[in-house]
Amino acid sequence: MEKKIKRKDDSKSIKPSNIEKNHMDNYINYTLKKGYKENKDVYKNDMIDLQMTQLIEHLYGLKMKLQKEKKKEKYISRDNFPNEKKKYMSIKKKRSETDEKNNYNKLIIPKSNQNMKYMPELLRAIDIYKNKHTEEQKNRMDTEEKYEQMVRNLKKKHISEINEIKNNILEDVNLLIQKYRTISLKLLNITNKKELEKKKITEICVSACKQFEDDVKDKAKISMEEYKSHIMYSVNKIKEEKHNLEKKM
Structure with a gap:
């Protein structure tokens, strides 16, 4: 019975968080860093505005998704707390090693909470692109005004x-x-x-x-x-x- 419960919890906490972590790593390392460096001389005027808008919307979507996942994980851990308490009360004193292992696993931070460490980097990326977009618009307007x-x-x-x-x-x-x-x-x-x-x-x-x-x-x-x-x-x-x-x- 214990093995089944653990597998069910692992499927809920580990798989989505690993997928989300890999998705964020690939997105940050490729799209935000490499993609911009390789294509920064190709994007022009209206194309830059459209891509900047889509990028900011996508980053805000990731932020909201992570916040919802954090709240969901919090509610799941709160609902499972009485069952966990009964489980530890039924375990015998002779199984001390198992108790230590369970206590150690209990202290591990859920994967979804670990993913929250990427939030500051995502927010910094949003600020960087917002500032760069504003600066490019200002430079374009200054150039047009100078020409006129x-x-x-x-x-x-x-x-x-x-x-x-x-x-x-x-x-x-x-x-x-x-x-x-x-x-x-x-x-x-x-x-x-x-x-x-x-x-x-x-x-x-x-x-x-x-x-x-x-x-x-x-x-x-x-x-x-x-x-x-x-x-x-x-x-x-x-x-x-x-x-x-x-x-x-």
């Missing part, structure tokens, strides 16, 4: 340079207009004084106006080419910096 700020600064700089080029072109055109207006006024004064040279002066005026038109066109063409080349350089620079930032991310 850089794009805004480049845009402001680009607009400022374009406005400066436009102002320079307008100033050059105004100077040319004033210059040729002065020449035209001088020629008109000469025509008033010398009627005989009217034809020649007219030709000079026409030539000056034509030259003025050609000069304005050439100057505007050169300025527009410089403006276009500057815009292309700015756009290529922005694309290059964006490409470098995307590589770093």
Whole structure:
């Protein structure tokens, strides 16, 4: 009768706890330690968020399962206490060695209680992954904010340079207009004084106006080419910096 009771107790206490212990050992040694080290360069953004959420839920599930097993073992030991007491009362004094063996076995901590020593390590693993997940989110947000700020600064700089080029072109055109207006006024004064040279002066005026038109066109063409080349350089620079930032991310 005693042998049957012991086998029944062993099947309840040893088998589940051994399975649970092996499961936790494999989970801690492989999934939490090796798995993360081997795959930490592969997980990206949303995939990391999903796996972190699943991992935390799984660890909390293990925690609740161990707590339930501990309570169950406590109730089982409490229900079996009267039967154990009657059993020890019926044993004869001559079986002292058996009594010592039973007393020793009585002091052994149940396997499920031994498994509770893994709880601190599981909780530390949860905290580590929570902190790492928070840190990765913060770094990603900082990188995005830095990139957006850089794009805004480049845009402001680009607009400022374009406005400066436009102002320079307008100033050059105004100077040319004033210059040729002065020449035209001088020629008109000469025509008033010398009627005989009217034809020649007219030709000079026409030539000056034509030259003025050609000069304005050439100057505007050169300025527009410089403006276009500057815009292309700015756009290529922005694309290059964006490409470098995307590589770093």
